Amino acid sequence: MAKVLLEMKSITKTFPGVKALDNVNLKVEEGEIHALVGENGAGKSTLMNVLSGIYPFGTYEGDIVYDGEVCRFHKIKDSEKKGIVIIHQELALVPYLTIGENMFLGNEQGSKWCIDWNKTYAEADKYLEMVGLTDSSKTLIKDIGTGKQQLVEIAKALAKHAKLLILDEPTSSLNETDSRALLDLMKKLQKEQGMTMIIISHKLNEVSYVADKITVVRDGSTIETLDSKTDDISETRIIKGMVGREITDRFPKRHDVQIGDVMMEVNNWTVYHPEFSERKVVDDVSINVRAGEVVGIYGLMGAGRTELAMSIFGRSYGIGISGELKLGGRRVTLKSPKMAIKAGLAYVTEDRKGNGLVLSNSILRNTTLANLEGVSTGGIFLDHDKETEVAQEYVEKLRTKTPSVEQLVGNLSGGNQQKVLLAKWMFANPDVLILDEPTRGIDVGAKYEIYCIINDLAKAGKSVIMISSELPEVIGMSDRIYIMNQAKIVGEMEASEATQENIMACIVGVRGESENAESVNADSVGSEA
Amino acid sequence: MGAGKIKNFLRKYMMLIATVIVVIAFYFITGGQSLNPDSIDRLISQNAYVFVLGTGMLLCILTGGNIDLSVGSVVCLAGSVGAIIMQTRLFGALIPWPVAIIVMLIMGLLVGLWHGYWIAYVKVPPFIATLVGMLAFRGLANIFLKGKDVIVENKDFMNVFGGSDTCYVPDFLKNVGPALEIGGVNLNKTCIVFTILLALGIMIYTFVNRARLIKNGYKVDYLAVVILKTILIVAVILWFGYKLASYRGIPTAFIWIALILAVFAYITTKTTLGRNLYAVGGNEKATRLSGIDTRKVMFSAYTLMGVLAGFASILVIARGQKAGPTVGVGFEMDAIAACFIGGASAYGGTGSIGGVIIGATLMGVINQGMNMAKTPANYQKVVKGVVLILAVLFDVLMQLKRKGAKKKKVKKNAIDVVTTEEGGAKS
Numbered sequence: 001m002a003k004v005l006l007e008m009k010s011i012t013k014t015f016p017g018v019k020a021l022d023n024v025n026l027k028v029e030e031g032e033i034h035a036l037v038g039e040n041g042a043g044k045s046t047l048m049n050v051l052s053g054i055y056p057f058g059t060y061e062g063d064i065v066y067d068g069e070v071c072r073f074h075k076i077k078d079s080e081k082k083g084i085v086i087i088h089q090e091l092a093l094v095p096y097l098t099i100g101e102n103m104f105l106g107n108e109q110g111s112k113w114c115i116d117w118n119k120t121y122a123e124a125d126k127y128l129e130m131v132g133l134t135d136s137s138k139t140l141i142k143d144i145g146t147g148k149q150q151l152v153e154i155a156k157a158l159a160k161h162a163k164l165l166i167l168d169e170p171t172s173s174l175n176e177t178d179s180r181a182l183l184d185l186m187k188k189l190q191k192e193q194g195m196t197m198i199i200i201s202h203k204l205n206e207v208s209y210v211a212d213k214i215t216v217v218r219d220g221s222t223i224e225t226l227d228s229k230t231d232d233i234s235e236t237r238i239i240k241g242m243v244g245r246e247i248t249d250r251f252p253k254r255h256d257v258q259i260g261d262v263m264m265e266v267n268n269w270t271v272y273h274p275e276f277s278e279r280k281v282v283d284d285v286s287i288n289v290r291a292g293e294v295v296g297i298y299g300l301m302g303a304g305r306t307e308l309a310m311s312i313f314g315r316s317y318g319i320g321i322s323g324e325l326k327l328g329g330r331r332v333t334l335k336s337p338k339m340a341i342k343a344g345l346a347y348v349t350e351d352r353k354g355n356g357l358v359l360s361n362s363i364l365r366n367t368t369l370a371n372l373e374g375v376s377t378g379g380i381f382l383d384h385d386k387e388t389e390v391a392q393e394y395v396e397k398l399r400t401k402t403p404s405v406e407q408l409v410g411n412l413s414g415g416n417q418q419k420v421l422l423a424k425w426m427f428a429n430p431d432v433l434i435l436d437e438p439t440r441g442i443d444v445g446a447k448y449e450i451y452c453i454i455n456d457l458a459k460a461g462k463s464v465i466m467i468s469s470e471l472p473e474v475i476g477m478s479d480r481i482y483i484m485n486q487a488k489i490v491g492e493m494e495a496s497e498a499t500q501e502n503i504m505a506c507i508v509g510v511r512g513e514s515e516n517a518e519s520v521n522a523d524s525v526g527s528e529a
Numbered sequence: 530m531g532a533g534k535i536k537n538f539l540r541k542y543m544m545l546i547a548t549v550i551v552v553i554a555f556y557f558i559t560g561g562q563s564l565n566p567d568s569i570d571r572l573i574s575q576n577a578y579v580f581v582l583g584t585g586m587l588l589c590i591l592t593g594g595n596i597d598l599s600v601g602s603v604v605c606l607a608g609s610v611g612a613i614i615m616q617t618r619l620f621g622a623l624i625p626w627p628v629a630i631i632v633m634l635i636m637g638l639l640v641g642l643w644h645g646y647w648i649a650y651v652k653v654p655p656f657i658a659t660l661v662g663m664l665a666f667r668g669l670a671n672i673f674l675k676g677k678d679v680i681v682e683n684k685d686f687m688n689v690f691g692g693s694d695t696c697y698v699p700d701f702l703k704n705v706g707p708a709l710e711i712g713g714v715n716l717n718k719t720c721i722v723f724t725i726l727l728a729l730g731i732m733i734y735t736f737v738n739r740a741r742l743i744k745n746g747y748k749v750d751y752l753a754v755v756i757l758k759t760i761l762i763v764a765v766i767l768w769f770g771y772k773l774a775s776y777r778g779i780p781t782a783f784i785w786i787a788l789i790l791a792v793f794a795y796i797t798t799k800t801t802l803g804r805n806l807y808a809v810g811g812n813e814k815a816t817r818l819s820g821i822d823t824r825k826v827m828f829s830a831y832t833l834m835g836v837l838a839g840f841a842s843i844l845v846i847a848r849g850q851k852a853g854p855t856v857g858v859g860f861e862m863d864a865i866a867a868c869f870i871g872g873a874s875a876y877g878g879t880g881s882i883g884g885v886i887i888g889a890t891l892m893g894v895i896n897q898g899m900n901m902a903k904t905p906a907n908y909q910k911v912v913k914g915v916v917l918i919l920a921v922l923f924d925v926l927m928q929l930k931r932k933g934a935k936k937k938k939v940k941k942n943a944i945d946v947v948t949t950e951e952g953g954a955k956s
Contacts, residue, residue, distance in 0.1 A: 313818070314820075316817070316818055336820075336822070337817060337818050337819070337820045338820040338821070338822060340820070341819075341820040342820075347818065349815075349818065354812075354814060354815075355812075355814045355815050355818055356815050356818075357812065357815055358807070358808050358811035358812040358815055358816065358878070359811065359812065360810075360811040360812075360874075360878040360879055361807060361808065361811050361878070365804065365807070365808070369804075369808055369815075369816070369819045369821070370819040370820055372801045372804060372805075372821075376800075376801055379801060380800050380802070381799060381800055381801075382800060382801060382803075382804060384799070385745065385747075388747060404748065424819070428820075
């Protein structure tokens with residue numbers, strides 16, 4: 001048995017109100033590729049942040065034993081000194097610096113007072129060769145694609161003399177070919193350098209392809225560790241570990257559901273990435289929602305769900321948007337959020353602090369922000385009494401816990417902030433509400449209340465689209481479910497037929513299908529030629 | 530709980546308290562001179578431009594800490610054009626002064642539109658767009674002035690906007706009833722009557738509004754607190770009115786400042802535009818996704834700033850009785866300082882007209898007090914700088930403390946863990 005390089009013993013990490021990690025144990029042997037899998041919010045990234053010192057020693061409980069000694073990392077530099085290097089999902093490269101400059105940022109070559117650029121670029125080229133990148137190290141980062149940027153990140157890690165490399169969702173922004181190349185590079189590094197690696201990924205096919213061991217994390221605890229030599233590590237087996245909890249009555253039931261006509265219809269909707277203009281983030285998607293219906297869109301992070309929602313909501317995301325949008329049977333073009341709101345749409349963002357609320361403003365001001373016409377004369381002169389009345393009404397209706405409506409939203413808890421956000425959009429009186437991860441980061445009790453609000457909305461004849469990456473939530477709340485993966489809708493089913501397994505099967509299945517589709521395309525091109 | 534309340538009270542009224550302390554301090558330093566009626570009168574007339582420009586600057590700062598560096602140059606440019614027009618003869622007669630006023634306001638408006646367009650629609654960073662204005666408009670003004678001062682001689686103009694000895698609201702009630710005299714000083718009766726009416730108005734409004742709120746079932750402050758507050762406000766107003774009345778009455782510039790402040794206090798608190806300014810500064814993305822055209826909001830802020838700069842130029846040339854190449858130098862910094870001293874956030878989203886009033890007053894009091902105490906000009910600048918950093922520091926520290934309180938808790942836990950660990954190791 002190989003030497004154990006890293007052991008994390010009963011790690012517990014608490015955030016105000018949430019236990020993000022609960023008694024987690026992880027053992028990584030030298031020279032292996034160890035995968036961490038789990039649903040969003042299961043605690044994988046938190047665990048890696050503890051390991052790399054982003055959450056400094058003392059803010060968590062438990063021990064990190066690395067290379068035979070107990071480590072106390074207070075900052076990232078401490079862990080890097082030991083050879084633990086983390087590569088984050090969002091690349092940390094400076095676009096207007098060269099590859100070489102980026103690789104040695106904070107680790108400059110030469111003496112203290114003078115950077116030796118010859119040495120820098122020579123060293124950089126050496127590591128670039130190691131990762132199989134042929135571009136000159138003097139190329140600017142902005143001029144190479146994301147695939148190559150990911151390789152630069154790895155080269156950068158190697159230049160820091162990494163012994164343990166942590167890759168957080170390394171392939172989430174890569175296409176198939178680049179992803180495969182990256183995984184192969186990982187295997188090569190393992191073989192040639194004896195590098196130990198931890199990979200966090202949502203893409204289970206990749207995990208089965210590359211990992212020696214797989215640890216499943218669920219709800220802040222490590223559930224099991226599978227060994228590729230002795231255990232079955234098929235995707236279905238991993239999924240079972242990931243979602244293995246039972247669905248109890250965490251979801252309020254709706255009675256006498258009345259579903260009406262189609263309220264919103266989206267046909268052949270395609271959206272491109274605003275920066276990488278050749279990348280499709282939403283690919284030929286067609287969905288519809290009826291009055292009084294709750295439609296769930298399930299997909300993992302990066303599947304294109306938020307992009308779909310925001311592009312529908314007045315083109316607030318993406319470029320080159322094409323496709324047809326029908327509201328109440330009439331074809332509409334919504335060029336701005338303002339038009340979308342007028343047309344009866346509401347988008348409740350997943351990022352309530354970044355895109356949703358004005359934290360420095362009061363509950364009252366946030367509640368009325370999307371519908372100031374409703375509380376003013378002529379759209380200009382605000383009626384403060386009416387505003388107070390409205391804000392008070394929603395605070396009572398949604399049971400927001402606050403001393404007064406003048407309370408700043410920034411001082412509220414996550415669940416209460418979410419309620420204020422919902423109140424804002426309910427007051428805008430839309431016909432169709434798109435709720436993006438409405439229960440992200442809020443506690444179980446508040447979740448239940450949010451579910452009740454969603455049910456009430458549907459009962460009042462509104463159409464609700466609920467985007468979520470929590471399977472039980474999607475199954476428990478929706479009437480109908482769309483499954484989205486890699487920018488496409490890969491499945492649609494009635495909630496009654498939905499199970500966790502067959503939804504995951506849709507996602508796993510897309511790989512085979514897309515390959516088929518490509519070969520068909522290739523055939524047709526061939527026949528035309 | 531009590532400590533928290535005191536902290537909140539301090540947060541809210543810190544600068545007001547500081548102003549009062551500074552006023553009292555200078556009263557003793559200058560041997561009572563700083564609170565003489567003529568000093569108070571001068572305080573208003575000399576600092577009129579800070580109030581007006583500070584109001585405009587607040588709008589810009591609210592949108593996200595954006596500032597307008599050009600206002601001093603705009604004052605110079607619009608002032609020059611206005612002064613030149615007033616001195617120009619057309620068909621043998623001087624061009625009437627209202628024409629000059631309209632032209633000055635339009636100049637301000639045009640500058641505002643120009644800045645607004647570049648900043649809101651082309652997304653030129655405000656700092657750069659207005660730096661361009663700061664350079665170009667002063668240059669343009671110098672071209673018009675040919676490098677020389679232009680004297681403003683029009684008496685009517687100066688009477689209306691405040692400049693010479695006669696620029697006070699005339700005492701309409703001088704001959705009504707017996708003369709009012711206190712301590713041998715003849716009081717301006719119009720001023721006294723106006724002050725009393727204002728004080729009564731405020732009292733009546735406060736209690737009528739409170740009654741209405743109670744009737745509608747809203748939460749209100751304790752009656753004792755309200756009464757105390759009202760008494761304080763009324764006392765300050767009466768004292769202020771008395772001081773003015775024992776000099777020459779209400780300076781016309783004061784009327785203009787009060788009007789501007791009132792209008793913009795209304796705009797920032799009671800209109801959708803005002804609400805949007807705060808929202809954009811607090812979270813631009815969220816505001817855009819709430820269906821508000823954030824570009825229009827930015828555009829409006831800079832346009833209004835331009836108009837206010839045009840208006841300030843009117844007050845400035847009336848007061849100085851001339852336009853000149855160096856008029857308005859450093860005005861932008863006075864306006865910015867007034868906003869920040871008054872509690873506006875450098876990141877946008879918070880701030881108020883009340884704050885601008887306090888900030889501008891504090892700066893004015895310090896300026897005047899130091900002048901009376903014969904502090905050398907260079908030291909005065911150092912003192913003003915220190916006041917600004919203290920004011921901002923206070924705000925930053927208050928916020929840090931709130932965050933620090935949370936952090937400390939975590940650290941304390943951490944220490945607990947360490948001690949138990951060590952204990953374990955020993956055993």
